[in-house]
Structure formats: C-alpha cells, structure tokens
Amino acid sequence: MRLNFTLISTFLFASAVLADRGLEHRSSQLNIQKRNTSDYNGINWAGAVSNQSVPTFWAISSTFKAPHVSGPTESAVGIWVGIDGFYETKCGATFLAGVGYIMTNDKPFYQVVAQWLPGTWKEFTDVEVSPGDLITVTVTVASDRTTGNATIENANQMTTQTLGFSNQPALCQLSAEWIVSKVGDRDLANFSTVSFSNPLALGGYQKFTPAGSVITSIGNETAIYADENVVTIWRAY
Ligand SMILES: *[C@@H]1O[C@H](CO)[C@@H](O)[C@H](O)[C@H]1NC(C)=O
Numbered sequence: 001m002r003l004n005f006t007l008i009s010t011f012l013f014a015s016a017v018l019a020d021r022g023l024e025h026r027s028s029q030l031n032i033q034k035r036n037t038s039d040y041n042g043i044n045w046a047g048a049v050s051n052q053s054v055p056t057f058w059a060i061s062s063t064f065k066a067p068h069v070s071g072p073t074e075s076a077v078g079i080w081v082g083i084d085g086f087y088e089t090k091c092g093a094t095f096l097a098g099v100g101y102i103m104t105n106d107k108p109f110y111q112v113v114a115q116w117l118p119g120t121w122k123e124f125t126d127v128e129v130s131p132g133d134l135i136t137v138t139v140t141v142a143s144d145r146t147t148g149n150a151t152i153e154n155a156n157q158m159t160t161q162t163l164g165f166s167n168q169p170a171l172c173q174l175s176a177e178w179i180v181s182k183v184g185d186r187d188l189a190n191f192s193t194v195s196f197s198n199p200l201a202l203g204g205y206q207k208f209t210p211a212g213s214v215i216t217s218i219g220n221e222t223a224i225y226a227d228e229n230v231v232t233i234w235r236a237y
C-alpha cells in the first residue's frame with residue numbers, strides 16, 4: 001500500500017473539454033475533437049491535468065497496461081496522453097496519442113492513434129495491443145509549436161512506432177494530461193482500471209508530475225487517484 005494514500009475526490013468543471021465529431025463510423029476513426037465551446041454539458045474526460053499560465057510543456061509521457069474493455073455495442077473509451085487538451089486553457093489545438101476502443105459485436109475494436117486537432121489523425125499501424133500489454137506513449141512538441149512526434153511502444157510485443165507531425169495548428173503548451181475519455185457522444189464503455197505509471201511532463205528544464213494537478217471525472221462514471229507516481233482511473237459504476 002502506498003504511503004500517504006489519499007483518495008482525491010472527483011469534481012466537475014462547468015465546461016466541456018475534449019470531445020466530439022465522434023468516431024466516424026464509415027472510416028472507423030476514433031476521433032476526439034474539441035466540443036462546441038458554448039456547450040457546457042459535456043464532461044467527457046477523466047484523469048489528471050498539469051497546467052501552467054505561460055507556454056511550458058514540450059513533452060509528456062507515461063506507461064499504462066492496456067485494459068479489458070467491454071460493454072454494449074457502440075460504447076467506447078479512449079486512453080490518451082497529450083498536450084493542450086485542457087479546456088480551461090482555451091487553446092485551439094491539441095496533440096494527443098493513445099488507444100481508442102469501440103465495442104462492435106461484443107468485442108472491442110481498437111485503434112492506436114495520434115491526433116493533432118483540429119484536423120490531423122494518424123494510426124500507428126505497426127503497433128497492436130492486447131489487454132494487459134504495457135503501452136508507453138510519448139508526445140513531443142518542437143519549439144515552433146506546429147511540429148511534433150508521437151511515439152507508442154508495446155513492450156510485450158516489442159513494437160515501437162513514431163509518427164511525425166508538421167504544419168499543424170500551433171499548440172499553446174499550457175497543459176499536459178493523462179486521461180481516459182469518452183468518444184464523441186457514445187456511452188462510456190466498461191474498462192478495467194487504467195493506471196498511468198511514470199507520468200512525466202517536461203517544460204523547459206522542469207519536470208512536472210500529476211502531483212497537485214487538476215483532476216477531472218466523467219461525471220459519476222469514473223473515479224481518479226493521482227500523485228507524483230501514478231494516475232489511476234477506474235469505472236465507478
Ligand atoms: C454551439 O452550441 C450552441 C448552443 O448549443 C448552438 O447554438 C450553436 O449553434 C453551436 N455552434 C456550432 C458551431 O455547432
């Protein structure tokens with residue numbers, strides 16, 4: 001048992017965060033986009049956010065064990081590590097990478113993706129994921145704020161792939177987050193506990209962990225624990 005274990009109570013922002021346009025059924029893309037900012041109903045991600053008031057973050061990484069995902073057809077969930085997804089900082093762009101799942105015929109269909117929003121979506125075609133696999137996600141941003149890399153490694157299957165992005169909408173470098181999200185307006189699928197270990201964000205020469213970060217929950221559907229070593233998210237019911 002961890003020392004100083006404190007269950008951080010979850011709370012809601014009166015604002016929307018990452019969202020919508022949803023998973024395009026035709027293309028099966030797990031596409032998370034910013035919700036219409038005048039729509040204040042959607043609290044659709046759960047996890048920890050490190051935020052700063054001046055441009056700071058140029059890298060974020062973490063390792064998580066791929067969960068078991070279940071639920072009714074069309075329910076979905078995404079697991080992401082990224083920069084500038086925090087609605088409160090009002091950046092018009094977000095760069096994140098991770099694994100998205102959608103239930104189809106009682107089985108989770110998944111995609112390993114990186115998204116630089118709005119606009120660009122890429123799939124890590126070399127990386128497969130099975131429940132229990134140890135997945136490491138790293139996202140880096142160049143000083144021009146419009147160029148960056150996303151790397152995903154599956155330690156169990158010994159695969160790694162890096163996807164480069166360029167000429168993207170400029171990031172603000174104001175937040176770094178470790179989160180589980182809804183996918184558009186779909187019901188949140190059931191997922192076994194997701195623990196982001198070695199959560200680390202870099203800003204200048206400084207290191208940031210989830211200690212003291214902002215905690216967000218998907219309504220009462222999730223519960224979150226965060227400290228300097230881990231962000232744990234589980235299905236609350
Ligand atoms: C955003 O949401 C508001 C209120 O729900 C609606 O009036 C407006 O048309 C929406 N805008 C867009 C671009 O969807």
Ligand SMILES: *[C@@H]1O[C@H](CO)[C@@H](O)[C@H](O)[C@H]1NC(C)=O
Pocket residue numbers: 051052053088214
């Ligand atoms: C981070 O966001 C929270 C919630 O909006 C806010 O209270 C806090 O002041 C922000 N911190 C910084 C350093 O901007």
Ligand SMILES: *[C@@H]1O[C@H](CO)[C@@H](O)[C@H](O)[C@H]1NC(C)=O
Pocket residue numbers: 070071072075187188189190237
């Ligand atoms: C999640 O699992 C619970 C218990 O098995 C079940 O009642 C619920 O309908 C499931 N929800 C979803 C979205 O899969």
Ligand SMILES: *[C@@H]1O[C@H](CO)[C@@H](O)[C@H](O)[C@H]1NC(C)=O
Pocket residue numbers: 140141142147148149164
């Ligand atoms: C992205 O990867 C390329 C190729 O390895 C490298 O030259 C570049 O510096 C990287 N950019 C960032 C922001 O990590």
Ligand SMILES: *[C@@H]1O[C@H](CO)[C@@H](O)[C@H](O)[C@H]1NC(C)=O
Pocket residue numbers: 219220221237
């Ligand atoms: C969760 O919240 C919703 C909406 O606020 C509410 O209708 C529902 O009863 C709550 N469920 C539980 C299990 O607390």
